[in-house]
Amino acid sequence: MNAIETHQLTKVFPGDIRAVDGIDFEVKEGEIFAFLGPNGAGKTTTIKMLNTLIPPTSGTALVTGLDVVKNATEVRRRIGYAAQDVGVDEHATGKENLTLYGHFYRLDNKTIKEKVKEIFDLVGLTGSENRMVSTYSGGMRKRLDLAMGLIHQPQVMFLDEPTTGLDPQTRASIWEYIRKLVESKGMTIFLTTHYMEEADRLADNIAIIDLGKIIAMGTADELKKSIGGDVVTVTPCQDTDEACKEFVSRSEAALAGKTFITGTKSTNHELAVYVNDGASAIPSIMHFLSGEGIEVKTISMSRPSLDDVFLKYTGRTIRTEEGSRTTFAQLRRMRDRRQQR
Numbered sequence: 001m002n003a004i005e006t007h008q009l010t011k012v013f014p015g016d017i018r019a020v021d022g023i024d025f026e027v028k029e030g031e032i033f034a035f036l037g038p039n040g041a042g043k044t045t046t047i048k049m050l051n052t053l054i055p056p057t058s059g060t061a062l063v064t065g066l067d068v069v070k071n072a073t074e075v076r077r078r079i080g081y082a083a084q085d086v087g088v089d090e091h092a093t094g095k096e097n098l099t100l101y102g103h104f105y106r107l108d109n110k111t112i113k114e115k116v117k118e119i120f121d122l123v124g125l126t127g128s129e130n131r132m133v134s135t136y137s138g139g140m141r142k143r144l145d146l147a148m149g150l151i152h153q154p155q156v157m158f159l160d161e162p163t164t165g166l167d168p169q170t171r172a173s174i175w176e177y178i179r180k181l182v183e184s185k186g187m188t189i190f191l192t193t194h195y196m197e198e199a200d201r202l203a204d205n206i207a208i209i210d211l212g213k214i215i216a217m218g219t220a221d222e223l224k225k226s227i228g229g230d231v232v233t234v235t236p237c238q239d240t241d242e243a244c245k246e247f248v249s250r251s252e253a254a255l256a257g258k259t260f261i262t263g264t265k266s267t268n269h270e271l272a273v274y275v276n277d278g279a280s281a282i283p284s285i286m287h288f289l290s291g292e293g294i295e296v297k298t299i300s301m302s303r304p305s306l307d308d309v310f311l312k313y314t315g316r317t318i319r320t321e322e323g324s325r326t327t328f329a330q331l332r333r334m335r336d337r338r339q340q341r
Contacts, residue, residue: 001065003029003156003188004050008059011045019045021212022059027190027205032182034203035192036306042212043192044084047160050190051081064155077105080149080157084164086141087148088133094120094144095129098151105152112151119147122184123177139170143177150181157181159191163198171195175202196306208310215313220306227304227312228262230278232285235270235298244269247294254292260284265311272311278302 004027011020020042027033035043048054050061052072061068064078088097095116102112120126123143133141142162149157162178163171175198181187193199199206200220207217216223236251237244248266255261255273260281263274275281278301289296302308311317 001029002026002062003031003064004033004190005062006050006059007061009046009049009056009061010058011042011049011054012057018212020049020056023207023209023212023214025207025214025217027188029188030182030186031204032178032189032191032202034199034206035190035209036194036196036199036203036206036310037192037209038194040211041209043209044160045212046209047081047158047190047192051079051158052076077152078155080152080154082146082149082157082159082162084161086145088141088144090134091132093130093132094125094136097133097144098147101148101151107152115151115153119150122150122180123147124173137170139166139173142166142170142174146174146177153185154187156188156190159189161192161194163193163195171198178202200306206306208306208313210310210314216309223306223309224304227274227308229274229276229304230281231302231304231308232273232275232278232281233270233298233300233302234273234285234289234296236289236294236296237269238297250292251289251294254288254294255285258284258288263312265315267311267315267317272308274304274312 007024008022009020010018010022012018023046035046037043045054049056050063050068052068052075055069063075066075068075098116098119099112102115107115116129120129123146125140125143125147128136128140133144136144146162159178163174166174178189179202182189191202203220205217205219206223207214208223209215216226234251236247245268248269248271251271252264252266255264261273261275265272273281273285282299282301286296286299307317
């Protein structure tokens with residue numbers, strides 16, 4: 001049985017901004033499913049429709065077999081949610097935060113007491129129950145926030161950008177706790193992220209979303225294999241000004257139509273060249289570029305990554321989007337440019 005199903009799920013905000021544009025996907029029970037995309041892609045809007053915080057404009061969504069509009073109250077009983085921003089009370093202890101949430105879900109005192117101990121063990125906060133949350137580190141607060149969404153033992157847990165802003169060590173520990181939820185509880189996890197490694201290491205299935213549309217979906221291996229072979233990255237210049245863009249454009253034109261190349265994608269300062277055998281292709285690439293008077297600053301070869309997948313389907317990398325929020329106006333301009341191509 002599927003834990004989540006959507007059909008043509010759409011959300012349009014005032015100004016005809018299609019934040020989510022007719023998406024279809026399924027999430028199996030007991031799997032970790034990731035929505036991967038940059039800020040402004042529609043990830044948070046989707047998660048808010050699925051957990052009943054905002055209604056869809058059109059289309060349908062089922063969570064644990066229930067329609068999120070028609071059966072919103074029952075859906076809320078069956079799900080947990082940890083938002084991007086940590087929602088803990090700094091002026092209370094960790095135990096008080098968790099107990100309060102237990103009462104919100106109308107659990108009896110005996111059950112709350114049992115759950116508090118169990119969940120603190122699960123998220124690695126045992127021994128810190130009676131400390132004021134104001135004394136917690138950022139990683140501890142994030143784990144407490146995760147714990148608060150688990151107090152009623154939900155069937156589906158929604159995690160919106162669960163490790164944004166955390167250091168690599170804390171991020172890895174959060175990944176470990178997420179895996180524990182699936183292994184020990186059989187829980188279904190739906191997470192959004194713009195971290196390639198997070199989706200790659202955690203998710204059973206990944207949907208890459210951009211400008212409100214799902215552009216590719218599958219396991220991490222399936223998505224990488226959709227590119228095929230190796231990725232040779234050519235950098236013919238050292239900055240990102242207009243002259244650099246011209247060098248990249250000339251490089252792409254010089255390699256166009258070559259039989260050993262399966263595809264190319266350019267950014268402002270580098271060119272990704274998709275080939276079956278990178279080691280044998282590099283000398284040929286250098287030869288053709290040299291023949292056009294293009295001096296290559298750096299050239300490297302790698303196996304396809306999820307960032308390469310995103311670049312292939314969108315023409316840009318998620319890395320350029322990290323650390324900034326995309327406004328609706330910017331979203332509209334990006335969509336207009338995409339449609340003009």
